[in-house]
Amino acid sequence: MIDLEHVTVTYPGSDRPALRDVCLHIDEGELALVVGPTGVGKSTLLGLVNGLVPHFTGGRVAGRVSVAGRDTRTHAPRELADVVGVVGQDPLAGFVTDTVEEELAYAMEQLALPSPVMRKRVEETLDLLGIADLRDQPLHRLSGGQQQRVAIGAVLTAHPQVLVLDEPTSALDPTAAEEVLASITRLVHDLGVTVVLAEHRLERVVQYADRVVEVQADGTVTDGLPPAMLAATGVAPPVVELGKLAGWQPIALSVRDARRAAGGLRTRLAAVPVPDRRPPSRSGVPALSARGVVVRYGSRVAVSGVDLDLAAGQVTALMGRNGSGKSSLLWALQGSGPRQAGAVAVGGADPASLPPERARALVGLVPQTAADLLYLPTVGDELAQADRDAREAGHRPPMAARAVLDQLAGGIADDRHPRDLSEGERLAVVLAIQLVAAPAVVLLDEPTRGLDYGAKRALGRMVGDIAAGGRAVVVATHDVEFVAAFAHRVVVLAAGEVVADGPTAEVVVASPAFAPQVAKVLAPLDLLTVDEVRSALEAVG
Amino acid sequence: MTVALRRPLAGSERLPRSLHPLAWWLWALGLATAASRTTNPLLLAAILGVAGVVVASRRSDAPWARAFRYYLMIAAVIIGIRVVFQAVFGGVPGSSGHVLVTLPRIPLPSWAAGIHLGGPVTLEEVLSALYGGLRLGTLLCCVGAANALANPKRALRLLPGALYELGVAVIVALSVAPQLAESVQRVRRARRLRGAPASRRRGVVRTIAVPVLEDALDRSLHLAAAMDSRGYGRTGAVSRRSRRVTGVLLLGGMGALCLGTYGLFDSAASPALGLPVLMGGLAVCVAGLAAGSRRVRRTRYRPDPWRAPEWGVVACGVFPAVVMSVTTGGLNPSTDPAAWPGLPLVPLLAVMVAAAAAFVAPPVVARSPVARPPAAPPQVAHPPAGGAEVGT
Numbered sequence: 001m002i003d004l005e006h007v008t009v010t011y012p013g014s015d016r017p018a019l020r021d022v023c024l025h026i027d028e029g030e031l032a033l034v035v036g037p038t039g040v041g042k043s044t045l046l047g048l049v050n051g052l053v054p055h056f057t058g059g060r061v062a063g064r065v066s067v068a069g070r071d072t073r074t075h076a077p078r079e080l081a082d083v084v085g086v087v088g089q090d091p092l093a094g095f096v097t098d099t100v101e102e103e104l105a106y107a108m109e110q111l112a113l114p115s116p117v118m119r120k121r122v123e124e125t126l127d128l129l130g131i132a133d134l135r136d137q138p139l140h141r142l143s144g145g146q147q148q149r150v151a152i153g154a155v156l157t158a159h160p161q162v163l164v165l166d167e168p169t170s171a172l173d174p175t176a177a178e179e180v181l182a183s184i185t186r187l188v189h190d191l192g193v194t195v196v197l198a199e200h201r202l203e204r205v206v207q208y209a210d211r212v213v214e215v216q217a218d219g220t221v222t223d224g225l226p227p228a229m230l231a232a233t234g235v236a237p238p239v240v241e242l243g244k245l246a247g248w249q250p251i252a253l254s255v256r257d258a259r260r261a262a263g264g265l266r267t268r269l270a271a272v273p274v275p276d277r278r279p280p281s282r283s284g285v286p287a288l289s290a291r292g293v294v295v296r297y298g299s300r301v302a303v304s305g306v307d308l309d310l311a312a313g314q315v316t317a318l319m320g321r322n323g324s325g326k327s328s329l330l331w332a333l334q335g336s337g338p339r340q341a342g343a344v345a346v347g348g349a350d351p352a353s354l355p356p357e358r359a360r361a362l363v364g365l366v367p368q369t370a371a372d373l374l375y376l377p378t379v380g381d382e383l384a385q386a387d388r389d390a391r392e393a394g395h396r397p398p399m400a401a402r403a404v405l406d407q408l409a410g411g412i413a414d415d416r417h418p419r420d421l422s423e424g425e426r427l428a429v430v431l432a433i434q435l436v437a438a439p440a441v442v443l444l445d446e447p448t449r450g451l452d453y454g455a456k457r458a459l460g461r462m463v464g465d466i467a468a469g470g471r472a473v474v475v476a477t478h479d480v481e482f483v484a485a486f487a488h489r490v491v492v493l494a495a496g497e498v499v500a501d502g503p504t505a506e507v508v509v510a511s512p513a514f515a516p517q518v519a520k521v522l523a524p525l526d527l528l529t530v531d532e533v534r535s536a537l538e539a540v541g
Numbered sequence: 542m543t544v545a546l547r548r549p550l551a552g553s554e555r556l557p558r559s560l561h562p563l564a565w566w567l568w569a570l571g572l573a574t575a576a577s578r579t580t581n582p583l584l585l586a587a588i589l590g591v592a593g594v595v596v597a598s599r600r601s602d603a604p605w606a607r608a609f610r611y612y613l614m615i616a617a618v619i620i621g622i623r624v625v626f627q628a629v630f631g632g633v634p635g636s637s638g639h640v641l642v643t644l645p646r647i648p649l650p651s652w653a654a655g656i657h658l659g660g661p662v663t664l665e666e667v668l669s670a671l672y673g674g675l676r677l678g679t680l681l682c683c684v685g686a687a688n689a690l691a692n693p694k695r696a697l698r699l700l701p702g703a704l705y706e707l708g709v710a711v712i713v714a715l716s717v718a719p720q721l722a723e724s725v726q727r728v729r730r731a732r733r734l735r736g737a738p739a740s741r742r743r744g745v746v747r748t749i750a751v752p753v754l755e756d757a758l759d760r761s762l763h764l765a766a767a768m769d770s771r772g773y774g775r776t777g778a779v780s781r782r783s784r785r786v787t788g789v790l791l792l793g794g795m796g797a798l799c800l801g802t803y804g805l806f807d808s809a810a811s812p813a814l815g816l817p818v819l820m821g822g823l824a825v826c827v828a829g830l831a832a833g834s835r836r837v838r839r840t841r842y843r844p845d846p847w848r849a850p851e852w853g854v855v856a857c858g859v860f861p862a863v864v865m866s867v868t869t870g871g872l873n874p875s876t877d878p879a880a881w882p883g884l885p886l887v888p889l890l891a892v893m894v895a896a897a898a899a900f901v902a903p904p905v906v907a908r909s910p911v912a913r914p915p916a917a918p919p920q921v922a923h924p925p926a927g928g929a930e931v932g933t
Contacts, residue, residue, distance in 0.1 A: 050770050081772030093760055094767030096713070098694065105842030110772030112838040119843070136906075138604075155771065336733045357736035365734050372731035375751040386735075393736060419755065433735065 001162060001194045002026040002049055007063035009044055009053060009219075018044045020219035022063070026196065028161070031188045031208055033226070034198040035235050036215035037452045039422045042166075042198045045215060049164050049196055050084035051077045068161055082111055084162045085155025089170055089450075091147040092140065100126075100142075100150050101135045107158040118157075125153045129183050144322050145176025149183055156187070162194045163187065170200060170450050173321040173478045174513055181205055200452050203237035203481065203517055206230065207254035227251045235453055238481055238517045241530040245537070258521045265533075266522055272536040274526045277505060279314045279467070279488040287312040287472035288333065288363065288441045293342035295328040295496075302328035304496040305342070310441060310472035315463055317483040317504070318476040319514065320493035326476040327368060329493065330443045333474075334365040346440055357393035364434035365443045366427065371418065373430050379421070380414030386433040397436045405432035408462045424455030431462065441472045448479040460486035484508055484516035484528040504528070557904045559601065562691035563699055564851040564902075569687035571858030572895055575888075576679040578865040579872040580672040583884050584892060585679045588861075591896040592686040598899040600689050601906065612685025616678030623674035628662045631670070638663035638877065669876040698841065703787075703833030709773075713764065721757060728752045775838070783832065790829030797822025853901035857894055864891035 004024040010017045018041040026032050034042050047053035051072035054061045065072045068083045077086075085107075088094050097103045104125055108118045126132040129149045134142060139150065148168055155163065165184065169177035185208045187193045199205050206212075212229035214222050223229070227250045230240045239258045243251040246265050252258035286309040295303040303325045310316060318326050331337025333344055335351030336359070344350055351359040367373070376382045383401035390397045405412060409428035418426060427447050434442065444463070448456055456479070463486055467473045477483060483490060483504060490507040492500040492514075500507045505526060508514045519528050527533050569592075576588050593609070600606040628644065644659040694715070697708040728749050768774075801819025804811070864887060865872065871885030 052766055052770060056766050056769055077766075077770040078772050078775045081770060081775070084770070086767070086770040088763065088767065090763065093763035096709070096764070096768055096771075096773075102842065107771040109840055109842055110775055112775075112840045115840060115842070115844070118840070122842070158772070331730070334734070336730055355736075356733045360734060360736040367727075367731050367734065369727065369731075371755075372728045372752050373735055375748045389736065437736070 001028045001030075001068060002196070003064075003066045004048065005064045007048065007061065007065055009041070009048070009059055009061050011057070011059040017219050018059075019048075019215070019221065022221045024213065024221060024223060026194060026211065028194055029188070029192040030210040031185070031195045031197065032211045032213050032223075033202070033205060033209035034196060034213045034215065035202060035233065037217065037235065037454055038200075038424065038450070040215050040217050041219055042215050045213070045221065046086075046164050046166050046196060046198055048072065049162065050080050050086055051075055052086070078110075081107060081160075082158055083160055084164060085152075085158060085160035086164045087148070087151050087155060087166070087168055089167045091144075091151035094151060095139050095147075095154075098138055098140075099135075100131065100137050100139060103139060103150055103154045104157050107154060111158055121157045121159070125157050128156070128187075129153045143176065144172045145179045148172065148176070148180045152180070152183060152187075160193070162196065165195065165197045165199075167198050167200060167450070169204070174480065175321060177201065177204060177478075181208075200450070201237075201479075202230075202235070203239060206237055206240070207257075226253055238530050239521060242518055242521060242533060245530060245534060255517055255520045258517075262521050266525060268540060269522070269525055269527065269533070269536050272525075272527075272539055274505075275532050275535065277488065277503065279311070286310055288344065288346045290333060290344045291342055293329065293332050293344065294340045295325070295332050295338055296340050297338075302496055303332060303493075306493075306496070306498055308333075308491065308498070310474065312440070312470050312472050313467050314488045315467045315473045315475065315486055316489045316491060317487035318474055318491050318493065319478070319480075319483065324493045325496040326493055327445050328496075330365060330445050330474065330476060331367075333441075334363045334443060335359045336365070357389070360434065361393070361395050361437045361439055363441045363443060364437060364439035366430050366434060366445065366447060368445045368449075370427050370430040370447075373433065374418040374426070377417060378414060379412055379416050379418060379429055382418060382429060382433060383414075386436045390436045393437070395437050397438060401432050401436045404435050405429060407465070408432055408435075409458060422455070423450040424458060427451075427459065428462065431466075435466070439471070441474070442466055443474045443476075445476050446478070447475060448477045448482050456482050480508065480514050480516050481529075483514075484519070485531070490514075555903060557906045559692070559695075559845065559906060560599075560690070560854060560902045561845040561847050561851045562693075562696035564847070564854045565691040566687045566696065567855045568858030568895070568898055569683045569690075571855075571860070571862040572686070573680050573683035574862035575865040575892065575895075576676060576683060578862075579888065580676050581872055581874050581882050581885070581888075582672055582675055583882055584872070584888055585672075585675045587889060587892045588679050588895075589682055591892055592682055594896055595899045595902075596686050596689050599902050599905060601692075603692065605693055606689050609682075609685050609689040612682050612688075616682050619678045619681070620671065620674035623670045623677075624667060627666050627670035629659065630657060631662075631666050638665040639879065640664075641667065664879050665877040668879055672874075672876065695845065701830050701834045702839065703830045705839065706774075717757070717761070720760065721753065724753045724756045725749060728756075783835075787829055787832045790825055790832060794822050794824075794826030794829050797825060850901055850903055854898045857896075857898040857901060860894045861888070861891040864888060 002024070004022050007019060007022040008017050009019040022045070034045060036042050044053055047057060048061070048065050049067060051065075053059060055072075055076045061073075067080060070080060070083065072080070095103055096106050101122060104122045105118050108121065113121075126135055129152065131146065131149055131153065134146060134150070139147065142150065152163075152165075152168070163184075168184070169180050172180065181204050184195060184197065188195050188208070197205065206226055209226045211223055212226045214229060214233055214235070216222070230236045230253070231244060231251045236244075239255060240251055240253065243258060243261070246262070248258075248261045252261050288308070288310040290306065290308045293303055293306045293308070294301070306329060318329070320326055328337060332339040333351075335344065335354065336356065339352060344352065346362040349362060351362045354362070374382055376385060383405065386401040387397065405428060408431055409425060412421065412425050412429065418429060421429065431444075447459055451459060460482060463473055463475060475487065487504050490500070490502065490504050491498055492507060500511075505528060508516065508528065509519050509523070509526070516528050518530060518533060522533070527536060572588060572592060576585060579585065596609045600609070640661045641664050643661045646660045647658040649656055649658060694712050697711055700708040731752075732748055797818055801815060801817075801822050804814030804818055805816060868885070868887055871883050872888065874880065874882035
């Protein structure tokens with residue numbers, strides 16, 4: 001179905017190819033999972049399939065790409081629209097019309113299908129994806145999961161033989177991601193659509209993949225069957241890491257298979273004491289104390305009377321589905337967002353009553369779109385500006401922004417443009433800028449979205465270091481594996497209220513949606529991460 | 542047999558559906574034409590009332606349908622401005638009429654001769670400003686009624702195939718504006734997080750403009766890529782000759798249009814250059830558009846039908862326009878001397894006919910209640926209806 005023969009892609013202004021001598025053959029009806037660290041050319045590989053590379057992006061392509069017998073050299077993306085459907089990361093960015101039904105029909109209108117066919121296909125697709133009750137809704141009023149399913153439906157109505165999905169779930173909460181992935185696997189199994197899928201959260205999809213395509217840092221590509229590929233690669237979900245550690249053959253890809261293979265491991269580890277997960281103890285006074293925080297937008301209540309104490313040296317994870325009030329709470333705690341009622345005290349002061357340059361010395365916030373904070377042409381300028389701001393505001397930064405950044409993440413050169421950085425690097429720059437003000441409390445809003453396993457580990461380390469420096473850290477995130485590995489405490493919000501609050505192990509394991517893979521495999525043992533299993537195994541000997 | 546067939550058909554005309562956008566626009570333009578023919582405040586008020594009644598009874602609950610109220614506000618502002626300007630600048634000393642109030646007169650330097658500031662305000666002048674403002678406001682409200690009654694985006698889809706790209710550009714621009722506003726708001730909040738001290742506020746424009754513009758560019762690139770990969774801009778095979786013919790027709794038509802307009806307004810030009818050339822240019826342009834539309838292969842999903850109710854609504858709008866154009870009595874009541882305006886019966890009845898559009902047009906479709914972002918567990922997908930056909 002998809003054939004790549006010795007394909008090399010070089011973008012203009014770049015001295016080394018983004019993809020190097022790629023030979024790949026994907027059969028009809030396969031689900032090919034594209035993996036690899038961020039920024040290595042996964043999107044380039046996906047773009048090749050429908051000709052967006054090079055017709056839209058520019059660059060030089062050597063070799064030959066053919067899809068369903070059509071050469072992308074002679075066929076522009078629009079000429080392939082009836083064969084290949086493409087769904088991107090942010091569904092809203094790709095919507096052309098404004099209601100669900102019209103969006104589903106858009107591609108068919110372009111293909112000049114007769115009206116009765118369009119009517120029939122729209123109805124079929126609405127049912128196929130379970131969105132029939134949304135048909136006349138405006139697109140921007142849908143939830144993230146619904147929007148993504150509409151985006152998938154909008155390309156399906158053209159009856160493509162190939163579906164290309166570039167990280168379709170990266171902006172979604174676990175439940176919404178589940179909905180979308182369930183729809184995708186259903187298409188593969190029932191309809192025989194060939195799917196090429198790039199995804200960071202491998203733990204959700206790897207068990208459904210027929211083939212894993214790994215893009216290496218140097219632009220070469222290897223592919224093979226999932227168990228063999230994942231056993232060899234560094235980018236693997238916890239269940240695979242656990243399998244490697246325990247030496248299972250063949251390696252288990254799903255929690256179900258792992259649980260069946262883990263009988264021996266569980267007996268071996270039964271006697272191991274619960275690992276010590278307490279944060280380093282600090283003085284009893286909370287770094288931040290909030291009482292009865294209420295945030296309202298018109299008649300809609302986003303946060304309804306939340307009490308929260310944050311201890312210095314502790315990493316707290318804030319979880320809850322999209323729209324449960326996580327962001328509103330963080331902004332209210334920082335003092336820049338609206339707060340209709342309640343009190344926040346950091347070291348005796350309310351950050352909302354202080355001017356911005358003093359509020360940020362109490363509470364630093366890294367917003368969801370961290371890039372909003374950056375506006376200068378180079379990283380060096382940004383860091384220098386942060387130092388200047390801190391001096392002018394009268395903070396006494398313990399060290400310069402550059403030194404903070406190097407501690408967080410090394411090797412980000414001064415002359416790079418902030419927009420060219422990877423998600424993880426950009427996050428580190430923004431964190432460094434916020435830390436220069438030496439806030440007692442650091443809040444991060446969804447820092448894990450779009451990060452690969454390596455970047456998430458690096459972020460976890462950064463967060464741990466910041467907390468170890470005596471600050472209180474809050475991370476709002478959907479990523480249960482990240483929470484299990486790096487958070488001391490978990491607060492779960494639902495409809496603006498705190499529904500669970502306690503040590504990570506207790507909160508996370510008790511919930512089927514939030515339990516990390518290792519906990520699911522090893523229940524009833526109290527182990528959450530592969531690292532904990534590793535040290536437990538060492539203790540047993 | 543015929544009776545059995547006809548009954549459900551007749552009934553189906555009354556089923557809720559949205560009226561063809563063009564019908565609403567023609568109706569509103571008819572009403573606007575009627576309004577432009579008169580300065581009688583009673584007639585204008587009747588026209589406003591008719592527009593209000595029809596909007597209230599036949600608008601949907603979509604966001605654009607709430608726009609009518611804003612048009613009313615703008616109309617009020619227009620009337621206010623006109624009256625105030627007339628009062629402040631219009632006072633000419635020694636003018637006859639009933640002086641309502643005398644504003645303090647501000648002497649202006651000699652180079653501003655001819656402009657008066659302050660002075661006596663007479664009833665006659667205020668009335669004439671009021672009538673004029675009311676007429677302008679009513680015209681605006683007629684356009685507002687069309688906007689509230691017809692989905693503006695669906696109206697754009699009626700453009701001929703050759704102008705399809707233009708329509709899409711307008712639609713995309715319409716949806717980008719709110720996104721841009723949202724973007725500015727987000728970045729401004731983020732700027733507070735960086736806490737720029739008060740001494741350095743001058744960088745504000747740049748620090749907000751740069752991320753917002755980068756955001757907008759990113760977004761438009763995404764949208765362009767998405768549209769491209771969904772088949773936007775696919776063209777059928779067209780011969781080079783037909784492309785050339787289209788180009789020549791359009792360019793020639795445009796040129797003739799320009800020339801004709803010039804001829805029409807320049808009194809020194811020969812009369813043959815005016816209207817005839819303008820009409821000729823228009824015809825050539827239409828031919829060019831038709832030729833251009835032939836090369837576009839595109840279909841429309843659920844096109845709006847044009848049936849009896851559409852004809853009816855258009856007739857309701859055109860009727861008062863025709864009546865107002867032929868009658869003359871009582872349309873422009875005297876303001877000097879000021880007199881209570883009379884209410885001419887025939888035009889009033891004609892305006893009332895336009896209100897019948899509220900009954901002629903089919904009822905609006907009730908939308909299903911808005912699905913809130915999932916507070917409920919994810920729904921179970923339905924079994925596929927003929928799903929085996931999807932995907933090949």
